[in-house]
Amino acid sequence: MRLEMLRWAGCCCWLGVCLSLLGGGGGSRADGCQGALCGGGGRDPSRHPCLGPRCSGRAGRLSRSFLHTATPLRGMQAPSAQHPAPLPASAPRSTGALSPELPAPATRGAAETCRVGDCAAPAPNSTSRDCKGIECKLPPRLRHKSRPGSRAQCAQSGEACPEPTLLREAERAAHSLAEDLAYPASELGVQLTCDLKPGENEVPSEDALILQLQLAKGQDKFVEILKSQQTVIVDLQQKLSEQQSALVNQQREILEQQRKMYEQMDLIKVQYGMLFNTMKQMSFQSLHEDIQHYFEALLQGLQNQVRNHLQKSYAVHKVEVDAQVIDVGESLLDCGLCKSDEFCNFQKTPSQCEKCTLCPAGFFQMSECSANTDRICQDRDECIESPNICGERVKCLNTPGGFRCLGIGEKDAALGLCGKEYFFNKEMQECQACLECEDGMVTFSCSAVTDTVCSAASENKLSESWAANIILPLAKSGTSQVYPGLNLKIKEKLRCEAISVEDNSLVFRQHGLLWTDFNFAVKHNCRNFLQLSLKLNNTEEESCELSGVRIEQPEGKYFQSTSLSSAAEVEPSQTLSLFLKSPNQFCNQSKDLNIYDLNTPLSLFWLSHDTGAVAMNAQMSTAMHYQTNYRPSFKVASVSDPYMISLSHDGRAIKFTETGVIKFVFHQALYSMGHTCVREGFYLVSYINRNGTNRELMNVYKSGVNYRDTSISASGATKINSGDLLSFEILSPAQCNVRYFGDSSGISMFSLIWIPSAVSAAISATVSVTGLPTGAVRNKLLDFTQISASEKQIQLVSSGQLAQKYFRFTARGVASIAFNLKLIHSCNILKITLNHLISDQMQPTTAGQQIGGQMPEGSMWTSVSLRSSFEVHNGTLVSISLDCVRGRINQIALEDGTSITILWISS
Template identity: 85%
Template sequence: MLKNQQKVIVDLQQKLIEQQNTLVSQQQEILEQQRKMYEQMDLIKVQYGMLFNTVKQMSFQSLQEDIQNYFEAHLQGLQNQVKNHLQKSYSVHKVEVDAKVIDVGESLLDCGLCESDEFCNFQKTPSQCEKCTLCPAGFFQMSACSANTDRICQDRDECTESPNICGERIKCLNTPGGFRCLGIAEKDAALGLCGEEYFFNKEIQECKACAECEDGAVAVPCSAASDTVCSAASENKLSESWAANIILPSAKSNSSQVYPGLNLKLKGMLHCEIISVEDNCLVFRQHGLMWTDLNFAVKHNCRNFLQLSLKLSNSEEGYELSAVRIEQPEGKYFQSTSLSSAAEVEPSQILSLFLRSPNQFCNQSKDLNIYDLNTPLSLFWLSHDTGAVAMSAQMSTAMYYQTNYRPTFKVISVSDPYMLSLSHDGRAIKFTEMGVVKFVFHQALYSMGHTCVREGFSLVSYINRNGTNRELMNIFKSGVNYRDTSISASQATKVNAGDLISFEILSPPQCNVRYFGDSSGISMFSLIWIPSAVSTAISATVSVTGLPTGAVRNKLLCFTQVSSHEKQIQLVSSGQLAQKYFTFTERGIASVALNLKLIHSCYILKITLNQLLRDQMQPTAIAQQIGGQMPEGSLWTSVSLHSSFEVHNSTSIFVSLDCVRGRINQIAHEHGTSISILWISS
């Protein structure tokens, strides 16, 4: 009995599909007939004009009148034929099917649970949910969108509905989405002859139905001579994400010289109304706040460091948002870094990416090789309507230290000084109200001493609440001897009113360090504060158990959450994916900062951030970072990954590791390894 009922359903659905295909074919025939009609009418008009001029010159008045009457009659007959054909073609027979509600359980014909504005398309294999068709302007709905059928629309025949729409003596011709008044002058149409809810299209000389904007978001209303202009969807959004790839010029090209500076080309991956790519740079189209993440890996043998920087500029001037230094290596292996920054942006401001060397020796190098990472650059944009605040500060002065160092800052810019300020000694950032904060601190340094290489450096961030300091994160960086390098830390966390965030850099004994402080972005602190009503954040570290070791191939990291539980971001706690997957329960923008401290012998260590959407069978990689061989003489090394991207309800993310030609020996699960995830409502 159940199989017979399923067969009946399939037959009915097949008949409905055939009816829809027939309707589409009829509509295509109508458009073709209209096109041919217009061509014939234009030809008749040309012939009539030529003959009329000839007759006028010959002064044969009687012959002129006969010819004019002939062509007018011929034109009238042609119009009547087209009108009759259109009326016949648009007649669609409605097929009524008495359907019974049948419970077929887990039927293969079912798409599952579609959204309210979706229908199940059985023409796809397997069946899948698709958005219902929206009737365009000038069309009306014949059949509503249902669970299993799309909406069917038909053109409105204005000439039949309103016979005198063009006047008593002017003929009306129906067209898709509008109508044409034959012989109407443009100046008459501009006075409103097309009527309400219609405008005169000068290009095709027709009256067209005014467009309707979704949610009534009208920027410019429809007029007698112009269509409705709808507000951009991004103007109603609180947040937006965007991503790009880096295109490196050929090594043989003269444009690939990193001294005095190489502007790395960017190629956008998705269309975005807030950002566009022009001349290989990003151009902002709206006011707001921006957070940028960049993952970068390079192999070089330059006789000095490389500096990677983000520059924000307009037509007059520009400045470095942030920059990191990649040290001169002892051998030929890949080095990686992550660069982030926050800023308030305005329309027409340009964001560009530069790679430079302090001397010309690097231009002579033939071993400059940038690794092709998956989606190296990503960013998110926030509307001012979110109430978010951006702040930038730099280290006040350059100093030498042999022990632990606490940097002092001076504010470069802040979009709301009431919400964010520095402490009285300039060593901490103070918050006036409760919220969620995403910050990054890049510090350039020069170190001397073998203990620097062996033990490395640690950048620690603290949060002071009610007079008590608590460690937020601890980031490790391999040390260098007589070299320039940078140490960076980025995290998202929740703050209360009156909280203070400060930093400390820990260096080993007998290690002389110079910390730089200037306006080139190499010692920069950036921050975005977001109200708790539209955002949240969680933090986690890797689990003690289940750490991948040995010859690792696509092994998933397990995490232990160290912050409070949040409704919008949940670490899966049971099942096969327990402690591995982070799942989002609401749509929005996510920003991830991952830091990994480990010991390995891999030629290349790959870290991949993967995303699994609802109804997807396979995950997709949304960000990637690599690490090269461990520096000689160093006990530990580190790799970081930063990325921002869009998430939906039931979107999951996880981190996987791959070790190429080697093995992973140990991963630190306390200090040096952490992940923080920021979520912002869209």
């Protein structure tokens, strides 16, 4: 900024120089003042005589004021505003004064020569001889220092010469200019000063000229500096471009290396496949060699045993042998007392007891295990025992533990070619004997293409599943009533160490936590409703209802289905039973009830306390008035750990202390009035409140009724964080009067199990938009879209023929599924089946089933729910299929009312 002001001041000074030259630069002027002090108004004219018209006063002096003026010289007074010094109009203009080059000083006339002796101008020859550089172009009075000749003349006159005030003022200007231009003052030449305040000071024309020259010089150097910096910037840009090119080349090299890596991986896969095929071909030979080595080693062991016995008997009869040697020999040959299922192995030094060998499947026992010998097993030759086992034209090849029918494929073997107690091993491409489990601990029986799956010891298990069928007990007479209530008969399907069945009830053998699911379908003519409940301890003194649902009265027109679930903490000797009753004493068991025979309707899983799980039960308060939307408030009935699970301050939400996975169920009994209730129905919405924000977890739909008792139920599984809140809300249509019930009779109950994330996982999904089944549907698999975060233990298949239809489990454990379907249909019976698949190429089996009857009259939508728990292994697949009997499916709701949640628990 200061440099710009100096440039502006320089221009003004240059204008002053031009005006000065135009005004008084002529050499023929006769009115010039002679002497340096001719114009002083207050000075003595007798002492310093002045000649010419300018010597008469200040008014006759030539004005040197212009837009920007410099500080006046010492000893000189600037013209005031009242008495300006006008420029003579008749002043001749010199052509050289207007040139941008430095003008030559004007020659003054003889009349203007100062007559004072001490101010006499030096001779012309002395000026040209003594000056140097740019000073030669300046007037003599502005030169940097006086010449020795002129100083001597002043000394001769006896008076002191005036100080060169202009030079001192010029020093300040030069130093200021040097600071702005970052150059030393010595490089600027003659030093000048120019005040930047406009309209106050005057600047001599000679000062402006020198200032302009110095500014031009500084500007040139500044331009050079800028050019050098610009060159540096260009070099930096060039280097940056080179570095960018190098990075692009490196990225191309990385991509090329990745491509080569993928090619090598494909080559390794091909080589691995060839190696695997080679291993399959060589496996029979290696197995035969292993068996041969085994019998050779066994024969050698028998020979050693005989030799040892002979040596022992010989040592006993020899009297001369030292007793100490005999004792050592006995210690080496004797194992001591072995268990009943062990034998003494003399081949090892020292000898020790070992478990007796169990004959594998496909081998038979040749000799029993004794105290000194192991059990001997022999391969069964199926081709000799059954010559026509592969047919008359197919050759049979015996293999260790099985046989092979040459030329027979997997499709033929799947039809049962291998026969009873054999299955087709697709990896070995041969028939193998089915495995026999110890103590009958069978999880999955042997099939045409799968081996028997045995269960492990119960003491090492964290969880265990169990399933059973339910039938209605036989009526003692034709007028048997359901009014007092009866227990449904439980028919055990699988064996479980933690649970047994006695007198139509489940008896618990171990401590733990229990989750129960029950699918029920019935067509009844009982007035009011039917109530289905789960009772713990089937005695009048100690029994309590864990949960219950109500089935409304449809006047026997169609089947109705419901799902009942509950959680509980159980102890040994406690019992659990399914209880069915009616509030009407005229409900007849044999005439008014028609129960649909579902496949495995009852299922449950048991959790050990070692998992760290927590169970909770709560009941809802009774609503004493009619209302529409309803948010239930809870009252805790039991909780195994109050620190982990508690209620919120208002009792309308459940709060969790630590992160984990929960499995919950909520049953709410209600009584509705109004035709709007029938047309629109009810919605039960569950929310997760996280960090003060509610998020909808799931939405369940229930068809409405008019002047009827019914219930709505929702069950699911989800992952929760520390501090989350779980709450519920029932949405009912407008102009529908509803009363909600909650008491200690088992209806309107809430149950929950919290499981640590280390041993559990949960995902949720909904029916996919693509591939929706419509029309006459027969065993159609539903497509799903996962809406929750992925879990490594549960995965939705994303490729192949099973894509979007099956969920795959990658770890052994227990699975629990809750499925809700909202739809419009005209089917007489709507059937939902949970399919269980162990391998990709097997026929699925049924793990659970639920049905739905015809849609209620006047209802826009209907819903069906399925809940089931079962054991899974690594590679187990599950799916949901839909079947419409005598009718068609019109529409399936996707936004709300349709969802599936899957819980996995490690075993």
